[in-house]
Amino acid sequence: MTETAPIRNPSAAWTTVDGDVVIISPEDSVLHELNATASFIWKQATGERTGRAIAEMLASEYEVAPETALTDTEELIAHLMGKNLLLAGPPAVEAQSDA
Amino acid sequence: MCYAGSGQGLLETTGVQAPPSSVLRIEIGQIPLELCSEDDQLLSAARDRYAGFRECGRPIWPVTVRAGKKVQPFGEGVQAEIVSSGPGFSFQLNGAWLRMGAAASEFDGVGSEYTLDSLLRVLLSMLLLPQRGFLLHAATVVRDGRASVFTGRSGAGKSTIASLSPTGSVLTDEISLLRFVDGQWYAYGTPFWGEFRAEGMNRRVPVAGIYRLVQSADGRAEPVAAREAMRLLLPNVLFFARTRQERQQLLEIIAHVAETAPVYRLHFRPDVSFWEVIAG
Numbered sequence: 047m048t049e050t051a052p053i054r055n056p057s058a059a060w061t062t063v064d065g066d067v068v069i070i071s072p073e074d075s076v077l078h079e080l081n082a083t084a085s086f087i088w089k090q091a092t093g094e095r096t097g098r099a100i101a102e103m104l105a106s107e108y109e110v111a112p113e114t115a116l117t118d119t120e121e122l123i124a125h126l127m128g129k130n131l132l133l134a135g136p137p138a139v140e141a142q143s144d145a
Numbered sequence: 146m147c148y149a150g151s152g153q154g155l156l157e158t159t160g161v162q163a164p165p166s167s168v169l170r171i172e173i174g175q176i177p178l179e180l181c182s183e184d185d186q187l188l189s190a191a192r193d194r195y196a197g198f199r200e201c202g203r204p205i206w207p208v209t210v211r212a213g214k215k216v217q218p219f220g221e222g223v224q225a226e227i228v229s230s231g232p233g234f235s236f237q238l239n240g241a242w243l244r245m246g247a248a249a250s251e252f253d254g255v256g257s258e259y260t261l262d263s264l265l266r267v268l269l270s271m272l273l274l275p276q277r278g279f280l281l282h283a284a285t286v287v288r289d290g291r292a293s294v295f296t297g298r299s300g301a302g303k304s305t306i307a308s309l310s311p312t313g314s315v316l317t318d319e320i321s322l323l324r325f326v327d328g329q330w331y332a333y334g335t336p337f338w339g340e341f342r343a344e345g346m347n348r349r350v351p352v353a354g355i356y357r358l359v360q361s362a363d364g365r366a367e368p369v370a371a372r373e374a375m376r377l378l379l380p381n382v383l384f385f386a387r388t389r390q391e392r393q394q395l396l397e398i399i400a401h402v403a404e405t406a407p408v409y410r411l412h413f414r415p416d417v418s419f420w421e422v423i424a425g
């Protein structure tokens with residue numbers, strides 16, 4: 047999962063409230079609220095960065111240990127994919143953007 | 146023959162000519178609608194029901210209303226579904242249909258004024274989206290020139306609030322219409338009434354506060370932050386669309402009201418003391 051580039055479900059409506067992300071899921075119109083770090087990860091999930099790259103950005107932004115950031119990022123991506131809010135993107139995209 | 150125009154011709158040449166008898170022009174939340182029907186009985190009932198919301202200006206949204214079998218309006222046991230969304234939005238309510246085009250709508254199988262009323266609510270919820278507006282299950286009461294909006298689903302206390310408010314102060318006791326105009330939120334009266342049967346007033350008033358009703362032994366108004374406000378408001382918003390764009394529009398509207406309007410959780414006893422709580 048960390049080597050693929052997650053991308054926000056284009057059918058999901060989302061915005062920020064008080065700086066944090068809220069999402070309405072496309073299937074059931076349920077409101078999902080993300081905390082600050084989850085919001086950061088969500089905003090980076092454009093299909094251009096792998097989960098690992100997002101975790102590195104998270105570690106830098108919030109000054110947390112890289113291992114912690116990686117674990118948190120993996121868990122959140124898996125959670126949001128389980129709710130169909132994030133989709134798995136192609137791993138090749140990041141290779142291009144990193145080049 | 147039913148007048149099916151959208152204002153061109155008849156209004157351009159006369160300006161003051163009364164509409165044909167098959168046409169009823171109303172305005173709700175500054176959304177002018179032109180209802181056109183060959184069913185005299187239905188249109189007559191609509192004239193009575195929307196008497197306070199008659200409109201004489203330029204109609205912008207024609208609605209052709211065709212009669213059909215009698216069905217019950219929204220309520221228990223009613224079958225309602227969105228059949229398609231986005232351009233060509235259509236909505237079915239127990240055999241009655243709303244079909245929405247790019248510049249006009251059709252209601253088919255409308256058996257009563259109540260069905261007409263239900264379809265109008267759905268139509269308005271769609272027309273309000275690009276106007277930064279929405280319909281909310283809420284009673285709205287005007288006090289000192291400012292609107293207090295009391296929201297909650299059935300049984301929350303909206304009709305109780307309305308019944309405890311001075312005569313002539315109730316904009317609506319069931320469905321409130323909120324719009325962001327000229328940099329502030331306004332509450333508009335609507336003709337969509339509930340148990341209290343307040344017929345509503347066609348005027349707009351700046352919003353003083355939005356209160357999520359919680360019946361309680363004590364009385365207090367608890368301010369809530371924007372995210373909590375979203376949580377409290379969203380379940381009470383009338384919303385029928387299903388496209389991503391429409392959901393996005395609504396989400397941004399509700400996020401905006403949650404961030405910019407004062408929202409409270411109002412613990413209240415069913416007596417006039419709630420006004421003291423709000424004033425305090």
